[in-house]
Amino acid sequence: MRRREKFVISAVILSLGLFGLQYLVADWRYLGIALFVVVTYLASAWALREDLQPHEWLTILPFPAIYAAAVSLFYFLLPANTISQFAILAIFGVGMYALYLTANILSVAKGRTIQLLYAAHAIELFFNLLVSLLLTNTILSLHLPWFGNALLVGVVHFLIVMMSLWSVKLENRISREVLVLTTFVSVILAQFITLFSFLPMAIWHSSLFIMALLYVALSMLHNLLKGRLFRNTYQEFTLVAVMLGLMMLLLFPWK
Secondary structure (H helix, E strand, O other): OOOHHHHHHHHHHHHHHHHOOOOOHHHHHHHHHHHHHHHHHHHHHHHHHHHOOOOOOHHHHHHHHHHHHHHHHHHHOOOOHHHHHHHHHHHHHHHHHHHHHHHHHHOOOOOOOOOHHHHHHHHHHHHHHHHHHHHHHHHHHHOOOOHHHHHHHHHHHHHHHHHHHHHHHHHOOOOOOHHHHHHHHHHHHHHHHHHHHHHOOOOHHHHHHHHHHHHHHHHHHHHHOOOOOOHHHHHHHHHHHOOOHHHHHOOEEEE
C-alpha cells in the first residue's frame, strides 16, 4: 500500500472516530476523547512508520494526536448544529491529511535540505497556532483556578514548542538548547495565562493573545536556531509584540 493511501485511510477513519464521539454520554466523553487521542497516535505511527526513527516517536508522532485532542475537545463546545459539525469533520480530515504530508516531509528530510521543507515548516506553524488557539480556548472554558490554567497551558505549549523547534534542525535527538528554549517559552505563556485568569477578559481574546505570542516566539526562535536572528529581525518581532500588547489593551473589549 502506498504511503498516501495510508494517509487517506487514517484521515478518514479518524474523522469517523471524531463523528462517533458526539454520541457518547457526558460521563464518558473525556474518556472517549483520551481513547481517540491514543488511537490517533497509533494510526499515525502506522501511516508514517516506514521512515520513522526512534526519536521521532516523540518529535513527529505526538502532533497529530495533539491536533486530534484540540479539535475533539473544541468540537463539544460548538452549538448542536449539523452543518457546523460536519464542516468541522471535513476540516479535521483535510487537516489530518496535511499533517501526515508535513510529518512525512520532516521525516525524510533529515540530514539534507529539500525544497518542500520550507512548505512543511509553514504548514506546521499554521497548525501550531490553530492547536494553541483551540486548546487554550478549551482550557479557559473549563473555568479552572489560575494554577490549573497555568499548568495545562504550560504543558500543552511545551509539547507544541518543542516539536516546532526540533523541526528546524531535524537532529537525531532533542537537544538541550531546544529543551531550554521550549521551557522558557512555556513558562512565559503560563505566566500570561495566569495574569489573564485574574482579568475580566473574554476567553477568545485571551486565547488569541496567547496564539499571537506563540507566533512571535516561534518566529524569533526559528530564526535564532537558523542563525538568522539579526538585530533588525529582533527589533521587528519586538515591535510586533509591543503592538499586540497595545491592541489587547485598547481594542479588545473587556467582558
